[in-house]
Amino acid sequence: MNETTLTKTYSAPPIDKKEILRYAGGIADDNTIKLLNECINEALNHITYKVCYHKLPVKLNGDLCDFGVFNVQSKNLATNLSGCNSVIIFGATVGIDIDRLITKYSHISPAKALMLQAFGTERIESLCDDFCKDIQNTLKIQLKPRFSAGYGDLPLDTQKQIFSLLNLPKNIGLTLNDSLLMSPTKSVTAFIGIKEV
Amino acid sequence: MNFKEYLQNNIVYLDGGMGTLLQANGLQPGELPELWNLTHPEIITKIHTDYFNAGSNVVCTNTFGANSLKFDEAQLEQIVKAAITNAKNAITNSKAPQHKFIAIDIGPTGKLLKPLGDLDFEDAVSVFAKTVKLGAKYGVDLVIIETMNDSYETKAALLAVKENCDLPVIVSNAYDQEGKLMTGATPAAMVALIEGMGADALGANCSLGPRQLRIVAEELLKYASIPVILKPNAGLPKSVDGKTVFDITPQEFADELTNIVKMGVRVCGGCCGTTPEYIKALTDKTANIQPTPLTKKNLTVMSSYSHAVKFGESPILIGERINPTGKKRFKQALLENDIDYILAEGVNQQEKGVHILDVNVGLPDIDEVAMLESAVCELQAIIDLPLQIDTADICAMEAALRRYNGKAMINSVNGKAESMAAIFPLVKKYGGVVVALTLDENGIPSTAEKRVEIAKKILANATKYGIDKKDIIFDTLAMTISADTSAASATLDALYTIKTELGCHTSLGVSNVSFGLPNRDAVNSTFFSMALQNGLSAAIMNPYSSDMIKTYYTYNALKGLDPNCTDYIAHADEFTATAPSPAATEPSGDSQYASELQYAIIKGFKDKASEITKELIKVNEPLSIVNLEIIPALNTVGVGFENKTVYLPQLLMSAEAAKSAFEVIKSTMPSGDTKSKKPTFVIATVHGDIHDIGKNIVKLLLENYGFNVVDLGKDVPAEAIVEKVIELNAKIVGLSALMTTTVPAMQRTIELIKQKAPWCKTIVGGAVLTQEYADKIGADKYARDAMEAVRYAEEVFNI
CATH class of the missing domain: 1.10.1240.10 (Methionine synthase domain)
Known part of the structure; x- marks a missing residue:
């Protein structure tokens, strides 16, 4: 049941300002809200919403999660995927332009950089939420919570397998550096178990 | 007939998908296709043969990911050698009658270049160079650089080809649904970059089907003087019963692509999802189409990582403020290596509406080569305007042009033999639009006629280097009227003649005209409008001068260059006295x-x-x-x-x-006075980590509290940090790391400091750090937030 790798572009999810303020460590006073709105206005048109995903079978053998084309040893992931026969592995990014804006303002206005950083985090999380909803609806399946490399005992190294499976640099412009950090930085990769009904 | 000759008068057929066919033959997701050159040579040869039999002129070797980041050198050589042998065997095996060529295929590294990623530009050039040299060694007809989704990486690959072989090279990029590369470049920007560096053809492949790529092809054809390539996917992929299916048939593919060939595309083939059937349908359908002759576009265009700026429509404004001449504060910024100050000048000028930024960081006491290179890299990371590299130092010019992400403006060459011999080879190699000053060994002629003569001499000389007239902009030298009141007319007359008789674009450093006079803005802006009327294409000017901005928008409105006077109206309130913010x-x-x-x-x-x-x-x-x-x-x-x-x-x-x-x-305050007495605090994000927002927050607060913060940036090796600590005899160093994977680099840095600079206190912070972690790696202090860092620094210095 090796499915194909698919790439999808989404439209902008609704903006959750409360969540952005939470990420920025701020409160909703007039000045902070003004700063937030400026950042949203400047960044919003530069953001793209791309996801690349692949459905794979999974066999659990103790802590070993075997996806056929590769396997990983992780108690926490095995627990997360318990009862699943298949998973969706995906990579998502809101693009490089938000990184440019963050870099720009980190030189000339750290307050804006902080707010843009928070906005980028809110955008990528919202994109992941939208993607999961979309997959549940179109495939008519129930999904478990997302589980990323670096959570619990799942080695960050797993990123290498995810990147080579999904060909993320080519498909959505997402790259992995030598320290296993992703560029663009506002990106997520994760496993999502498909619940058996 | 060699490939270059064939390309001149024929439609060239490339091959179709390779990955698609390898998967059909059993290649697993995540498996490296390049290894199949060694393990399954018969399958690779059969695929190439099938493409030749379907009518392809060029097959691309199965070396898309064959680079030294993925394979060690011995393995890389084996792979490239086998890949070329497989393609050569296909030529032997195929009885098809058309001309056949082999292209060594070069795909992206899969890494993002610095500063947004972690691959250094020169390292990328070296990676590509290794594959290129092997291609040349084992004998191919041309190089194809393909599926590049970043302009900077495209430049690195093209530079590697140009520096390491004499083979023809064709370059193809992957555009998204917005018609841009992943990192933002438009087709016009890519034409400027690729054509400027002397590729033999350029175009688009992958990502989308022919229908979606049609707009990209139209744009490329509008700007390119060299043949345009289109190698689309078989439509868009979808999953049907667990298999990848592309949504258009060979016939539909051929129909769509035929229309595009009729528009003028000269090199065509297929990418993901296409098979020999698609290529057969394409070659059959287009068999009787005459290739569209190539036409020189004669467009004067420069580009940034995102867009192109074209001369000849409305006047171009080149911001002059990144320049230390006569600016005490700017000189101080250069001496203190205060890159933020330079960047702020760039951002502010962009907000004033300039189209290009002049970058001049020449100062007697600094290393101009390093400074210019660094200024260009930092500016192009955050500002999407094309840059004009402005220096008299040839080494600095080359360093900056090499690293520039696009086709730059070059300031400047002049009529002296020595200047042309130094600058023209750089223009030829890296691409660029060069500003040519109408002066020579005899100085600046006082008459317009003599200046035009020098312009003609410069044009004739440029031709010898293969540089087109379109890539030369003449500056007829604005001189101050306070010394000679006829100076302005000589400049303007020369400008007019060069524009109308030589058909070249022009530029002036407008502000020079008023040197030594009071209220210079009044003189500058009137001179600016006179120059525009005489055919000035671009002005190097001060965008903070409301008189200059007023002239610019008014001129455009009066000339019919501003439909509905939209821009004029939008900026009209800036023309009056400064409005209260x-x-x-x-x-x-x-x-x-x-x-x-x-x-x-x-x-x-x-x-x-x-x-x-x-x-x-x-x-x-x-x-x-x-x-x-x-x-x-x-x-x-x-x-x-x-x-x-x-x-x-x-x-x-x-x-x-x-x-x-x-x-x-x-x-x-007088320069130098502000920093000497302050305590020095060295700060850096550790090696491997590219996050610097936390570090910048700490820096800002420390500066406010009176510290002289020496910011080494992000991804800084331990050795570089220690070296600086020793050099400055710094008492404290702040280190930031965001990820668990980079904490070991932080530990290494601390160990090295303890060993080489034991007097220096270390303070650490960052998302993953805790007191426990900080203790474990031997830091003197863990700061939860920026204020805590300030308080500790005050403690260290007894403030």
Whole structure:
């Protein structure tokens, strides 16, 4: 049941300002809200919403999660995927332009950089939420919570397998550096178990 | 017939998908296809043969990911050698009658280049160079660079080809649904870059089907003088019963692509999802189509990582403010390596509406090669305007052009033999539009006729280097009328003749005309409008001058270059006296604030803080403003933050407001005076880590509290940090790391500091750090937030 790798572009999810303020460590006073709105206005048109995903079978053998084309040893992931026969592995990014804006303002206005950083985090999380909803609806399946490399005992190294499976640099412009950090930085990769009904 | 000759008068057919066919033959997801050259040579040869039999002129070797980042050198050589042998065997096996060529295929590294990623530009060039050399060694007809989704990486690959072989090279990029590369470049920008560097054809492949790529092809054809390539996917992929299916048939593919070939595309083939059937349908369908002849577009275009700027429509404004000449504060920034100051000049000019930024960082006491290269890299990372590299130092010019992400403007060449011999080879190699000054060994002629003669000499010489007229912009040299009142007419007459008789674009450093006169803006702006009327294409000017901006928008409106006077109306209110900024009108009638300045800082009103300080400094000692106004305000906010009544965004806005007040004070003090007495704090994000926002927050606050912060940037090796600590005899160093994977680099740095600079205290912070972690790696201090870092630094220095 090796499915194909698919790439999808989404439209902008609704903006959750409360969540952005939470990420920025701020409160909703007039000045902070003004700063937030400026950042949203400047960044919003530069953001793209791309996801690349692949459905794979999974066999659990103790802590070993075997996806056929590769396997990983992780108690926490095995627990997360318990009862699943298949998973969706995906990579998502809101693009490089938000990184440019963050870099720009980190030189000339750290307050804006902080707010843009928070906005980028809110955008990528919202994109992941939208993607999961979309997959549940179109495939008519129930999904478990997302589980990323670096959570619990799942080695960050797993990123290498995810990147080579999904060909993320080519498909959505997402790259992995030598320290296993992703560029663009506002990106997520994760496993999502498909619940058996 | 060799490939270059064949390309001149024929439609060239490339092959179709390779990955698709390998998967059909059993290649597993995640498996490296390049290894199949060695393990399954018969399958690879069969695929190439099938493409030749379907009518392909060129097959691309199965080396898309064959580079030294994925394979060691011995394995890489084996793979490339086998891949070329497989393609050569296909030529032997195929009985098809057409001309056949082999292209060594070069795909992207899969890494993002610095500063947004971690692959250095020169390292990328070296990676590509290794594959290119192997291609040349084992004998191919051409190089194809394909599926590149970043302009900078495209440049690295093309440079590697140009520097390591004499093979023809064709370059194809992957555009998205918006018609742009992943990192933002438009087709026009890519044409400027690729054609400027002398590729033999350029185009688009992958990502989308022919229908979606049609608009990209139209754009490429509009700008390119060299053949255009289109190698689309078989439509868009979808999953049907667990298998990848593309949504158009060979016949539909051929129909769509035939229309595009009729539009003028000269090199065509297929990418993902296409098979020999698609290529057969394409070659059959287009068999009787005559290739569209190539036409020279003669467009003067330069580009940034995102877009192209074209000369000849409305006038081009080139911002002149990144230049130390006559600017005390700018010189100080250069001496202190204060890159933020330079970047702010760039950002501010962009906000004023300039189209290109001139970059001049020449100063006797600095390493101009390193400084110019660094300024260009930093500017192009955050500002999407094309840059004009402005230097008299040839080494600095080459270093900057090499690293420039696009096709730059080059300032300048002149009629001296020595200048042309130095500059023209650089223009030829890296691409660029060069400003040519009409002076030579005999100086600047006083008459227009003589200046035009020099222009002709420069044009004739450029031709010898293979540089087109379109890539030369003449500057007929604005000289001050305070020395000679006929100076302006000589400049304008020469300008007019060069524009109308030689058909070249022109540029002037407008501000020179008023040197030595009072109210220079009045002279400059009138001269600017006279020059525009005489055919000036671009002005190097001060965008902060409202007179100049007024002339620009008014001229465009009067010339019919501003439909509905939209831009004029939008900017009309900037032409009058400076309007009060919104911040200045904020009420402060709250008695809890000790003064207007303290109010502005505590509330985080940047502009207002700077305006009030400008007023205060007229009657107060700088030091008293710092001690009685700024520091108390900062303390109020700092204590509020520690007591959790002030939040991080508010703290930063206040810090920025304080910084803008400091900036005013700094600009009134003699240079060098401001930093010598301050305690030095070295700060860096450790090796491997590219996050610097936390570090920058700490830096901002430390600066406000009077520290001389030496910021080494992000991804800094331990050795570089220690070297700086020793050089400056720094008592404290701050290290930041965001990820668990980079904490070991932090530990290494601390160990090295303890060993080589045991007097230096280390303070660490970052998302993953905890007190426990900090203790484990031997840091002297863990700071939870920026204020804690400030407090510790004060403790270290006994402040």
